[in-house]
Amino acid sequence: MSTLDEGTKAAVEGSWPLLPHERTWGRIPLLGVCVSASVATWIFITGGFVAFYLPAGQGAITMIAGSLVGILLIVLALLRVTTRYGIDSVAASTPQLGKRGAYVALALTYASVIGWNTLLLVFLGRAAAEILISTDVFGEGARQTLIVVFGLLGVAAAWAILRGGPARMRNVAPVIAVGVTLIAVFLLIALIVNVGWSKIADAEALAPSDSKIFNYVTGFELLVASMLSWWPYVGGTVRLAPGTKTALWPTVIGLGLAIALLSMIGLFAALAIPESGGDPTTYLVEIGGLGFGLPALAFIILANIGTTMVGVYVSALALKQVPTLQARLPWNATTALALAPVALAVALVPNWVFDNFGSFLAFIGVAFAPLCGIQIVDYVVFRKHTLDLRAVFLGRRGDAYEYWGGVNPAGIAGLIGGAAAYIYLLDPVDYTSRAPYQYISASVPAAFVAACVYALITKFVVMPAGKGGYGKTAEVAIERSSDEAVPALRR
Template sequence: MDQAATYGSLPLLKRERIWSGWDYTWVNVSLAIATWAFLVGGSTALLVGFQDGIAAMIIGNAIGLGIMVLASTAASQRYGVEQYTILRPVFGLIGVGVLVFTVILITEMGWSSLLAIMVGRAVTQVANATAGTDFGSGSFLVTVVGLLAVLLAWFILSRGPVAIGKLNKFVAPGLVAVTVFMMFFLVANTSWDQLFAAGPLAPFEDSQLNFMMAVEFNVAVGFSWYPVMGSMARMTRKPKAALWPAFSGLLIGTLVAQIVGMAAALTLGDSDPTVWMVPLGGPLLGAFMLLFISFANITSMSSIVYSTVLAIRQASGNLLGRVPWPVLCASFFVLPGILTFFPDFMYDQFMIFVTISGAFLSAMCGAILADYFVLRRQRVSLPDLYRYRGESTYHFTGGINWAGMAAVAIGAAFYLWVYNPATLETQPLFLLLTASLPATVIAGIAYLALSHVLYRVRGVGGFDLQADTGTSTALTAVTDESKA
């Protein structure tokens, strides 16, 4: 495969797209079934019981994933373009860079550090169970193992997306088997009656508020996949190999893991999967399952960082374009490595971190959907994606599409007004529609209105493009321009 396409932002040709629908399904399943997904289920159990929890997780993930998959994979798969390059018509070259180095970078560094810390906690629990040690959840061993997990994820990532795909073919089926075993042992050690009778761990007085907070949390989890999906979807051969495998793979994998996590939390009283997996499966089998899922966390980190580092490279223009791929990946892991020194803090802020990330990602998705499906009718000029400054029709004003940036700010602000996850203040609308769904719609409407006022009436931004530019033609044009 062409290195410039794999590690850069050039469009992938048909022969360079290596994943079938099944390949991409396994990639998404292995991403979804990781220990953080069990933690999401356990966190949902803080607010609702088993039956309400299942409903909240299905509704929330379906909403978040449905919007996110359309916004992240449709354009990238069709044109074979890395997802942050294809965002230039929505936010402009500089605008994409601003979002990448703020919203996207903070979100993915937070998830990567959390995954590394969970590996550290998992190994610590195995050591305590098998060797009789007494390491705590915030011990230095957690940090050491977390740093080793970061190092291993960097090594896998440095080998490129092909290595990630090959590993996921083996990891994903194993994760499904492990999850089924865990559910079996859970039911065998308790009972269905006990499970359905178990109440939430730390609910508020208003049951409707509890349910909607659980739904919103899971909607945000669905949106949290946005930063990694488009860059992987462009590796698929056909549209149907991208959209449905992304939605179904993430939805099924996430729900299975979350339901097991919620059930264990409700019956065993702890939302942290690294605490209950060994007692649930026994010192040997439980330790094996926990270690296996910990390795899946490492492959998840690799997949996450692949897309994010591509985004960093293209958003920096020529600044980081010549930095070797392994070096660029290593620079990303610096902050997640530092955050492994604060494991308890990352756990305590988990729900707030996920929900606030959802506020900005839902607003981004609203602007993206309005641009690509409504205004541009799925037509993008590929040569203009790779031209700079005034040579590109997507230069807008100083390299920023202010309609897109304003739409994100408006949508996120509306979200935080409807529901503030830090203070738990809510508006009545939240109890009916959550915060993410109306924020997505508001951001989309704002983008449509501002794009018309600021650009379309002046013929700026290429909104009325009539001819669809093929990938091969665009790639030839970009190559010829670079040679010139």
């Protein structure tokens, strides 16, 4: 392998920025990765949560709105800067949080991806257990053991696929995307044929509030919060695309729209079969028989591996932001480190993860809505979508993003202010709310509060102190976003 190939491999499998000619993912591969990542069992459970508050028609419209608003926040926060410089989401947070402050974003990324991957692999185990129990290979008493065993096999499968790096992910993603989309369509058809559209359309919400507007806003909030969980994923995937134009519509359609549309299956299933909660592993064989149910469950296993694979990749990129790991830990060891806590959770507390899905969604809103808010105001208002690559990746004393001890107080204060606003409006544990939540939701106001706090401190404290590289960013970006600049960082 040539030196250039080695450098490219190190960049793609690490946190280094990618050169323009290394960003080889076109619209179709990127769309395939987005769809294969989004079409996993968790979207059906999200729809099932919305069924507690809204019936079919109102829930469907509300979910589309929430999903598109959520992806809009991510696009505004990340898309242009990550595609322009070939960097991932955590690296893109360094100008707002500081070189050391960006470890907060790394921790949030690691925690959220661990949560999602654990959930997905528990669902994978549930699907595999349902196949084996439905075919009388094992009895009902073996269900919990089967869930754990096959969840751990899913961990091993995701690690094995990623041994080939993101190129392997790019190649298998379109196949997974087509397969799971077809299964989703068949799921919808099977529901309508076996249950009847009239029963689905006429079904009442399962446990609505007395306030109709509260029900609408909560359905909206569930989709905004779940979409914000894609903050780590978006940067990690679109950095491999050649530009913003290439990445925009695959991201919006493959994540924003696909998640909303496919979550509707969970909504409809929960309304028609309330005890399912939208989880297809509980009703596929019942409504479709073995001939349909078993292949569908097999594709659900495949879909969850596809999403887990993307999650492991982006969490490995985040871990590579730690200089010691970037320099000393090989790719396969990094992906193993990303999967280790997932394997422990699958083995030890699978039911706890499943039972606390709603609180996990709220945590996503608490964590990532403020982060999107500070990035939007910083990149759009202050930096005009430019940054200093050397300060991000080398971080020498006195560089633009050193701030005070490597931490930008504006960014940390913005995160705290936004999180406080979210928790005031909506308790993430028991979903009790305070006014004016029923009119404005929680994630969007949290992003707005974080942006305002960040803007004020930046304008009146950070910029007068000469910190953050404001006023110099444009020249640095023009000089350092070329093919000549990035190799210098990688030598």
